[in-house]
Amino acid sequence: MLEKQVIDGLEVFSCLSASDSGKTPLLFVHGAFAGGWMWTETFMPHFAAAGHPCHALSLRGHGGSSDHQRIDWLSIADYVDDVRKVIDALAVDPVLLGHSMGGFVVQKYLERYPARAVALLCSVPPQGLIAAQFHLLLQKPQLYLEINSILAGNYTDTDTLRDALFAGEADPAMLAEWLGKMQNESQRAIWDMSMFNLPNLFRMNRPPMLIVGAEQDALVPAFLVQSTAQTYGEPCHILRGMGHAITHEREWPRAAALIEDWLASLKP
Template sequence: MRVAEWARPVPPVRREVLAALPEVDEGRPPVLFVPGFGHGAWVFAEHWLDRAASRGFPAHAVSLRGHGGSGAAPKASLRAYTHDVVQVAASLPRRAVLVGHGVGALVVTHALARYPAHAGVLVAPVLGGWGTAGTALRRNPVGTLPAAFGGRLRLSRRQLFSRRLPDAAARAYAGRLGRAAARAQWQVLLGRPAEPAVGDPPVLVLGSPDDRVVPLPALNRAAAGYNAAPLLFPGMGHDLMLDAGWPEPIDAILDWLEKDTRA
């Protein structure tokens, strides 16, 4: 029994959910995309939602509270973000595939402990702990240090995107990023591990060995937690769903769902 769930319920908030649906419902599991800190559902609406729908998967993306078009939540916690994901997933007509990016992947690991997902996918996962903070401080001290004191975490364009993405597009995307709640940022640093997933769903981990936010050893550790190796996409930045070459990761995810989960 999770006492906090009823003793201190998560306050309600307006949730932004964007969707792209296939022309014909083939009964495939819906895919729910979860963005990370500073990102909203729009990052998946740019390319990945339509790509998934074109291959027969109902595709949805939720903006965590305080992000994108969802309601403001300056005191939000990771538990509140997890609640958002579980509530949206539970509203879908079939068991969903949960796909989390960055810190959204950490949120997905916690959601998997509360929701019987069809499968989970962790994209460039930021799973927390002081090692995460150390890497961020080394690679982007100016943008990271304020976050340690409750300020905004700022990621540079070169952390998020490869040089293959035109600079104008990189600037435009970076300019749309928001901020996460200070409380949630601290909780990521503390790195509380998620409870075991309900029903032991298959989990795929993928990212780029050239990611300047999540280094390759962190990707390997994340995948090892699921007795696997990460699927790698060299030459891409942290935001695989927006970077040049974006079709490759989403097609690999959908291929995996079709082959290994019998979607």
């Protein structure tokens, strides 16, 4: 059953298994323009059914969390504080799973705190966003302009959303629902991810990592996911025929199964 609470101004969704299986708890960290809601329909119930207590926060300025009025001034360091605040309040030692910007937040988290293990899903690479931005500008200039328009707080449409996030067919009703929930992102956080606050590899804790990308990801292309894997000396897993929103592609269970196998391989 999905539950929601507010922890010091932060919206936190929880989905717990029917019985205590003793399996590792999971904390999901969402990407830009989104909120904790992006995990609640697919990944959270899936992993809770497999016995993992699941939690997902909405970073400050996102979803049902506070500080929307300060969104453009919020930093990646603020988002790292949010993750730590939720972990402390829930008194859990979770595996961290970060998607897109959330993966970058998780990497910055490792500069300051240890973690049991982390999964970087279509994550902004440790080298930052600039290569991804230039790639998008060259490959899909209209989509690049549309995304910058969203950053400025302007409205978009479901066609743009589909082109940005999905490789295969996407349910129109789901796209419309996402469009109603998505929002502008912090300009400061975007600059942090571009060049001003990149992960310090020498300060990072290095827990077990799972690095996953999508073959047809327009926002974080597969070659950048491969670069992330090379940086951390980890295998790279590229999901064929999928786009950036691996949580909601029609074949999202393939992504979940990959994560589930990795979780099972971790030492207790």
